Amino acid sequence: MKTIQLKVNGAVHSISCPPAKSLLDVLREDLGLTASKECCGKGECGSCTVLINDEAACSCIVLAGQADGQEIITCEGVGLNPNLDAIQESFIEEGATQCGYCTPGIIVSAKAFLNGIDHIPAVDEIKTALGGNLCRCTGYTKIIKAVQTAASRNSSEKEPVKG
Amino acid sequence: MLVSNIEMFSPSSLSECLTYLSQSSKKHKLIAGGTDAAVRMKEGKWRPEIWINIKNLKELRYIEEKDGCIHIGPLTTHTDILRSDLLKRKADVLVEAAREVGATQMQNMGTIGGNIGTASPAGDTIPALYVLGALIEISSLNTKRLVPIEQFFIGPGRTILRENEMITGILIQPQHPNEIGIFQKLGPRKAQSISIVNVAISLKMIEGKHCHGGKIAFGSVGPAIIRAKKCESLLSQGPLTEELIQNIAKVAWKEVLPITDGRATALYRRDMASALLERGLYRLLRRWENR
Ligand SMILES: Cc1cc2nc3c(=O)[nH]c(=O)nc-3n(C[C@H](O)[C@H](O)[C@H](O)COP(=O)(O)OP(=O)(O)OC[C@H]3O[C@@H](n4cnc5c(N)ncnc54)[C@H](O)[C@@H]3O)c2cc1C
Ligand code: FES
Ligand code: FES
Numbered sequence: 001m002k003t004i005q006l007k008v009n010g011a012v013h014s015i016s017c018p019p020a021k022s023l024l025d026v027l028r029e030d031l032g033l034t035a036s037k038e039c040c041g042k043g044e045c046g047s048c049t050v051l052i053n054d055e056a057a058c059s060c061i062v063l064a065g066q067a068d069g070q071e072i073i074t075c076e077g078v079g080l081n082p083n084l085d086a087i088q089e090s091f092i093e094e095g096a097t098q099c100g101y102c103t104p105g106i107i108v109s110a111k112a113f114l115n116g117i118d119h120i121p122a123v124d125e126i127k128t129a130l131g132g133n134l135c136r137c138t139g140y141t142k143i144i145k146a147v148q149t150a151a152s153r154n155s156s157e158k159e160p161v162k163g
Numbered sequence: 164m165l166v167s168n169i170e171m172f173s174p175s176s177l178s179e180c181l182t183y184l185s186q187s188s189k190k191h192k193l194i195a196g197g198t199d200a201a202v203r204m205k206e207g208k209w210r211p212e213i214w215i216n217i218k219n220l221k222e223l224r225y226i227e228e229k230d231g232c233i234h235i236g237p238l239t240t241h242t243d244i245l246r247s248d249l250l251k252r253k254a255d256v257l258v259e260a261a262r263e264v265g266a267t268q269m270q271n272m273g274t275i276g277g278n279i280g281t282a283s284p285a286g287d288t289i290p291a292l293y294v295l296g297a298l299i300e301i302s303s304l305n306t307k308r309l310v311p312i313e314q315f316f317i318g319p320g321r322t323i324l325r326e327n328e329m330i331t332g333i334l335i336q337p338q339h340p341n342e343i344g345i346f347q348k349l350g351p352r353k354a355q356s357i358s359i360v361n362v363a364i365s366l367k368m369i370e371g372k373h374c375h376g377g378k379i380a381f382g383s384v385g386p387a388i389i390r391a392k393k394c395e396s397l398l399s400q401g402p403l404t405e406e407l408i409q410n411i412a413k414v415a416w417k418e419v420l421p422i423t424d425g426r427a428t429a430l431y432r433r434d435m436a437s438a439l440l441e442r443g444l445y446r447l448l449r450r451w452e453n454r
Pocket of ligand 1: 263356
């Protein structure tokens, strides 16, 4: 066992766990943050994606001991009802989710991608950014649309108020 | 060894890490980004008694040019490589290879040292490092040696690293303005896939379609990376016309040594190695002409 410090969605936690336990299991079991999902458990599908120091990573293959002292953002940290983020609002508006298993991971990946750009991304850019996230239900069209919608919401928010 | 019993040590400096490596009596293994290590631990293949977590050794994460060489720290991530203006200008083929590793999440966590350390014949950055004439800096507490990348691997998953050693640097030759490179990969799908075949090419151009030689390295078509020396010797035989390029591609078909595995048959790999090289050479020429 090892005691690790994690800053998750802004709150600092001290957790005692085996250091080789996955960060995903720590989030779900020790902290009760169950938005991040385990699907493949080996880095291939992205359903467990979280931000570690602002960069998207698959939490199923990050060991708890390696996350010690790092800053983690999960889908809960992107936004919770009723304070949803633009990307979450856009997913609802575009109907970009079906079973929902992949959705929290995609929201986190999309959030990291949108944080790094200030234009409305082309389809190919979105495909590259979300290449590590698989969805078995939607066929991606609506997911891509939702990311574009969120980008235009973000940019209209940033535009100076006229008049 | 149960996962729940594996310990972890996170050294706070390189010297603390090297000291630990030289003194540890436990079965230890380094872990950087963990994108190979954690997966293999879960599969039951890698179960050390203790992980030595080097992910946060900032002193090993750098990209800089000095004394005529580009120095890359082993903890440099694929994302760092993609964002580096220096590498875009002077090591284009490495940037292209890093872009092909997994997808965003793997590029953010995965490191170049880990890609080399795993020693997979399909590791994408390795052929690029071959054509850039990379030297691997290997350190232990009391020794340091520089080894050409060709001599670093001794088989799939096996390297010359000793128990008390680690990779502490990667040195590459910066490209001159007349040198251009390209990395071509065929995987089962576009993102997040292990190479069925890949090839790194670097050419020294003179004028028009004339080239002054170059290097070609194939991945995933042999027990280690294959430098296609016969193909290379044809590069400077005349202008790179369609006919010469097709001949070089035919020679590549014979020069690679693929096996059949779960991802592809040996014959398919030969055909694809040949096709990727041909396509890569056409694309390089087009880039050179439109630069
Ligand atoms: C879903 C998925 C997709 C992937 N796709 C690709 C792909 O397309 N192309 C590709 O090439 N790879 C791919 N990989 C493999 C992996 O992401 C890369 O090899 C990555 O670069 C490994 O780096 P790491 O830092 O995560 O290594 P780790 O997993 O931390 O370590 C890997 C090995 O290297 C050793 N090591 C690490 N650092 C050092 C050092 N400084 N000195 C000595 N030994 C060291 C470790 O002990 C271990 O044996 C993929 C992996 C996953 C999970
Ligand atoms: S569950 Fe982590 S990538 Fe699939
Ligand atoms: S909505 Fe079901 S997997 Fe994506």
